Amino acid sequence: MRPPLPTLGPQPKKSPLGPVIGLSLLLGLCTGGVWWWKHRPASSPSADAGDAPEKAGAEDPAKAGALAATPSSTNPDVPPLAPTTVDPVPATPPPGAVPAVPGELSRATIRVEGPLETAVVAAAGAAVGPALAQVVTRTLVWWVDVPGDIRRGDTLDVLYEVRSNEEPLVHAVRFSSGKTGQTHRAYRFQAASDKNARYYLPSGEELELRLVNSPLDDYEQVTSLLRDGRKHKGVDFKTPVGTPVKAPFTGIVRRKNWGFRFNGNCIDLEEVGGKRRHALFLHLDELPRSLKVGDRIAVGSVLGRTGNSGRSFAPHLHYQLEAANERILDPYENHRTYRRSLPASQRAAFETEMRRQEGLLGATAMAGSGGAGN
Structure with a gap:
């Protein structure tokens, strides 16, 4: 390696200003970076894991609903996410209604303003309403065609019992029909001589x-x-x-x-x-x-x-x-x-049960409805 050539003439003195300026710029950049990191926007792509539930919810409504029940584990001050869908049907009976308890009698007062099942669900709650609508229909079909003869403004009072792993058991139905202009009634009763309980009209004849x-x-x-x-x-x-x-x-x-x-x-x-x-x-x-x-x-x-x-x-x-x-x-x-009628020996027992059930149904849901019922 060849040695460097000697510098001819006098040498200039080096100024300390350059290194000082460079160091100051470097410190300024570091300080600015730290400030930006602490004050970065929440929508930044590099946000922490606290945004993960929200992103998952936007992509998958089902997952969002599940996540809504759990507060954020990364930030306890952030409220849980709201579900992405809202169920318009009440899961429980409306205020003033007696909750359905397995083994106990409950009453649903129903006014039809659209589909029959929608009205029953609105009155009895989403948990029991759909099944209750099907069971109630089995009584209504002996009076009117369903759904063709069900009209806006028709009312129903239903006395029913919720059973575990079984459909609801309807004990009494009172139906005020705009089609027939009558209030129809049926009561569940088991005669001593019968194997099964059946629904009876106030006359003592079977509904079916x-x-x-x-x-x-x-x-x-x-x-x-x-x-x-x-x-x-x-x-x-x-x-x-x-x-x-x-x-x-x-x-x-x-x-x-x-x-x-x-x-x-x-x-x-x-x-x-x-x-x-x-x-x-x-x-x-x-x-x-x-x-x-x-x-x-x-x-x-x-x-x-x-x-x-x-x-x-x-x-x-x-x-x-x-x-x-x-x-x-x-x-x-x-x-x-x-239509089969109750034997005379069972009429007194049936009338006692009918009065009991009618009392539990309470006042009719539609005042002024005519007809003695059948």
Whole structure:
């Protein structure tokens, strides 16, 4: 390496001002950076983990709802996030209503201003309202078509009981109908001679019509009709597994156990002579091996027994009538019907229970409604 050449002439003196200025600038930059870090905006991309719940909530409403229940762990002074959706339906009965307690009787006072279920939910709360609306409909269908005959301004008073893991049990219904101009009433009562409690009119007659030559001699309740707004093709009878199912007319067995996934054990009985109607019985218990396609069955003979097979969520019988061209027929328009009355020995007990339930229902929800009720 070659040595540096010597500097000729006198050398200038170095000034200390340059290093001082440089050091001052460096200190100024550091101070400014620290101030910016402490006062940075909350929306900065480099914000801390306290923003994570808000971002997650914006992307996923379900997660935001879950996070709303937990205060921020990074900053206890920040309130929890509000849910991204608001449920317009009250989860509990409105102020003044008696909360529904399992095993105890509750009352719902309902005024219809739109869909029936919406009105029931608004009165009874979101927890019980939807199921209660379905159960109440089973009584209303014997007075009016649902939902077609339900009108704005109709009122309902319902006495019901909440049960664990079961649908609500309705004890009494009072329905003031703009369609009929009457106040209809029904009360649940079990006669000493009956296996099941049933709903009775103030007259002592059963609320439900019975079919002459019915497929069942007895059952707990009709849970679905063609006119209940569900677009159901048959009548559902709630009854325990093993209840005898009888032929409503003399006929020939045309099919058995078709579409098992939905129908379960089932029978198609074609009427001999006459209108050549078809009676379909679905969700049966296992059919007897002796029953074969082509067998002739006399009216009133036992075909099989009720079950819970196929697409069925509780033991019941689905009874469906069809014309020869497969047009759906209403059993309550094709059978002769009647209402059974309480025996005289049970009338006093029923009237006592009716007065008790009427007292629990309280004053009618719509003053001035006419009619003695039926």
